[in-house]
Amino acid sequence: MSGGFRSRSKSGDPADRGRKERGNTGQRGAQHSRGQRSGKSGGRPKGGRSQRAHAGSRPRGEGRDTRHSQADSLIQSARRCGVDVPRAVAFDVLRRVDADDAFANLTLPRALSANKISGRDAAFATELTYGTLRTEGVLDAVISECASRGLEAMAPEVLTALRLGTYQVLYTRVEAHAAVDTTVRLVEAAGQEKAKGFANGIMRTITRTPAQEWFDKLTPVGELPAAAFRHAHPEWIARSFARALGNSDELEQALEADSQRPIVHLVARPGEITAEELALMTGCEEGRYSPYAVYLEQGDPGALEPVRQGMAAVQDEGSQLIARAVTEAPLSGEDTGRWLDLCAGPGGKAALMGAIARIESATVDAVEVSPHRAKLVEKTVGDLPVRVHTADGRTPGLEAGYDRILVDAPCSGLGALRRRPEARWRKSESDIAELTRLQTELLESALKLVRPGGVVVYSTCSPDLRETREIVDAALAEHGGEAEIHIEELDARDMLPKMGNIGSELSAQLWPHRHGTDAMFFAVLRRVAD
Numbered sequence: 001m002s003g004g005f006r007s008r009s010k011s012g013d014p015a016d017r018g019r020k021e022r023g024n025t026g027q028r029g030a031q032h033s034r035g036q037r038s039g040k041s042g043g044r045p046k047g048g049r050s051q052r053a054h055a056g057s058r059p060r061g062e063g064r065d066t067r068h069s070q071a072d073s074l075i076q077s078a079r080r081c082g083v084d085v086p087r088a089v090a091f092d093v094l095r096r097v098d099a100d101d102a103f104a105n106l107t108l109p110r111a112l113s114a115n116k117i118s119g120r121d122a123a124f125a126t127e128l129t130y131g132t133l134r135t136e137g138v139l140d141a142v143i144s145e146c147a148s149r150g151l152e153a154m155a156p157e158v159l160t161a162l163r164l165g166t167y168q169v170l171y172t173r174v175e176a177h178a179a180v181d182t183t184v185r186l187v188e189a190a191g192q193e194k195a196k197g198f199a200n201g202i203m204r205t206i207t208r209t210p211a212q213e214w215f216d217k218l219t220p221v222g223e224l225p226a227a228a229f230r231h232a233h234p235e236w237i238a239r240s241f242a243r244a245l246g247n248s249d250e251l252e253q254a255l256e257a258d259s260q261r262p263i264v265h266l267v268a269r270p271g272e273i274t275a276e277e278l279a280l281m282t283g284c285e286e287g288r289y290s291p292y293a294v295y296l297e298q299g300d301p302g303a304l305e306p307v308r309q310g311m312a313a314v315q316d317e318g319s320q321l322i323a324r325a326v327t328e329a330p331l332s333g334e335d336t337g338r339w340l341d342l343c344a345g346p347g348g349k350a351a352l353m354g355a356i357a358r359i360e361s362a363t364v365d366a367v368e369v370s371p372h373r374a375k376l377v378e379k380t381v382g383d384l385p386v387r388v389h390t391a392d393g394r395t396p397g398l399e400a401g402y403d404r405i406l407v408d409a410p411c412s413g414l415g416a417l418r419r420r421p422e423a424r425w426r427k428s429e430s431d432i433a434e435l436t437r438l439q440t441e442l443l444e445s446a447l448k449l450v451r452p453g454g455v456v457v458y459s460t461c462s463p464d465l466r467e468t469r470e471i472v473d474a475a476l477a478e479h480g481g482e483a484e485i486h487i488e489e490l491d492a493r494d495m496l497p498k499m500g501n502i503g504s505e506l507s508a509q510l511w512p513h514r515h516g517t518d519a520m521f522f523a524v525l526r527r528v529a530d
Helices: 065-080 085-100 104-114 119-134 136-146 156-171 176-189 193-207 211-218 223-230 235-245 248-258 275-282 317-328 348-360 371-381 414-419 431-449 469-478
Strands: 264-268 293-296 312-314 338-341 363-368 386-390 402-408 450-460 487-490 521-527
Touching (some): 085 104, 085 119, 136 193, 136 211, 136 223, 176 193, 211 223, 223 235, 235 248, 248 414, 264 275, 317 450, 317 521, 348 363, 348 402, 363 371, 371 386, 402 431, 431 469, 469 521
Parallel strands (some): 338 402
Antiparallel strands (some): 450 521, 487 521
């Protein structure tokens, strides 16, 4: 099964809403997953993070009003068919993630609120939704083993209902008869009455075999493919992690941590509130590494008064450390207060840099290629000393001479899969080649814009070596010796607190299983003074 699964990716053209099929890398359980474009907008490639929003396109995760009404209708139909509210909401969210390319972490909370679900029912709906998305590849492998037709031949609504039912059978304590019955009812509610018998047959076949026997039967041969299957990851992502770790003994830990739901990290805006004050006000715990971090174990961060007042925000602790590193890296010569975030959307790092800049009497230019996301940056930075420019980071049209530049490059987003459970099945390894071209071009742009003696921090939310060390090493090779622009790499440890193992290079690679952060990478490059 080659790790169990294949993932799919759409074409990067926002006008092309069709599904772009990739080659099948498995013998069982061919995926029926939507493609994904994830991340930041520093340039305009097809595929990677830079394509999330373009001028004139509808931002992903924001369905049109007609789709909201269709969702309400689906939930109501499921209720009329005798399905309980938590399962109806989970089914609706799963359908919207598949059909509309919606973000589950945005869609589910809204659905829970709209349907007035709380407490145990909300927890059940959340477990069903995120669990089904996270284990989609394993579920498809089991369904495929029991089906008389390929997954691609099934109506999307039927496949979604089967995934939801199969997840309950394999991963929860839900009684088998309840999982079978509600699956059939959901198929009916979705207008696929002729498929009720088909769905019933598959579900009953699945329930006749214990979950562990299914796992034993379908686990592929080979240590890495087996680990990928056990922890519900495409094999190519597991292999990417293994290469970055350089230690196969840690792969199981990394994959397991990648499937755990992370706690929310808050950032206390410098000059507005301290982490200690934020922790006391919210009853939370201060972070281990970032001086601005607070850990929110549970609850809605948007309901917190400091967040509502703009004194704090949600931001992964790893992201906080990178933004801080930009402001802490040693320069050659005086800091004139010209700072730049070259790939700023949606604005979290720009806001933290801006808060520090206000204290240091500096200003930040923030570049974002997408008009929609540029507005998000403007909203995020508020009245901080940050100027937002809607431009391509490769040719932003800014005057050179910056002291500090952050290149938080568009990337595959493999470092934040735990926050988006569906993402692992919507990404494709083939996208990385195009992303690395963009990453190289953005870093080159920054090296031209930074002054001699100034620093560039290159970062990604990905541990994949092709997007991290290989980009940095290529830049060092290109700008060594007699090159017109000569750079040197500084030790990232000097910009971090003691964090244990962050890798064997001068750069820093963070990991969920080591540090509790997203798998963020950053390297610090200084342009050698003339």
